[in-house]
Amino acid sequence: MIASLRGTVISVGIATAVIEVGGVGMLIHATPTTLAKLRVGSEASLFTSLVVKEDSLTLFGFADDDERAVFETLNTVSGIGPRTALTILSVHTPDALRLAIQNKNESALTQVSGIGKKGAQRMILEIGDKLGPAHGAVQASAPSSGASPDILEALVNLGWQEREATSAISEARESNPDATVAQLLRSSLQILGSRR
Structure with missing residues (x-):
């Protein structure tokens, strides 16, 4: 069982990332919130769960x-x-x-x-x-006032165009003005997903 890994982020996609560990690129499936924290070229540390099936080994990564x-x-x-x-x-x-x-x-x-x-x-x-x-x-999460630049950067890093990401963030903020950063990111992703 691979319980965690640490390495250099090689690429970040909408649903996966590749992290190089000891010269081997590990494909990690993760949530958009976890992926938004990863930066290509930076070191990352994730908790992982390895799912074994007859025809595949799939690694899922988590922030905590x-x-x-x-x-x-x-x-x-x-x-x-x-x-x-x-x-x-x-x-x-x-x-x-x-x-x-x-x-x-x-x-x-x-x-x-x-x-x-x-x-x-x-x-x-x-x-x-x-x-x-x-x-x-x-209950303890702080409201996301002023957090749009971070959310915008996360959405752009996940492959969305800046214009459509900005529109989705605005729509998400209008529907829930007191949303936390994580809630706002999730709502924005749901809005973007429904437009495709």
């Missing part, structure tokens, strides 16, 4: 150990594979997901592409209290 633990718990739910688990973490932070499951908030869970009402109910039932209590990051 909590996100990896939530990813691995999501993979235990019937009908949720690693790609769907990563999609869930692209929409919800680990603490937002904990709160949605604790509060049995099906509508929050069905915001994720590919998760319907039955899937949300199955997540609530099968995960139960396995994720533990929220760590407080949902």
Whole structure:
């Protein structure tokens, strides 16, 4: 099991990055929030989860150990594979997901592409209290006032045109003026994704 890696970022795409570790380029699948923190040519350190299948070895990367633990718990739910688990973490932070499951908030869970009402109910039932209590990051995150340049840079690094990224950030900010930086980035990505 590869639990973490550290190396030089070779490339960053919309859903993956390549990090060179000891002369070997490792393809990492990650959430847009994690990918937005990576800079080509800089050193990066990620927690990882290796998913082994008959015909493939796929490495998933996370900014912190909590996100990896939530990813691995999501993979235990019937009908949720690693790609769907990563999609869930692209929409919800680990603490937002904990709160949605604790509060049995099906509508929050069905915001994720590919998760319907039955899937949300199955997540609530099968995960139960396995994720533990929220760590407080949902309430403690500061509002994103003045954070647009960072979000714009992250979206441009992920391959979006500056004009369309700026428009999506404005739309996301209008719909939720008190959004944190992470929430604003996620909303902007959802808006951009729906326009394609």
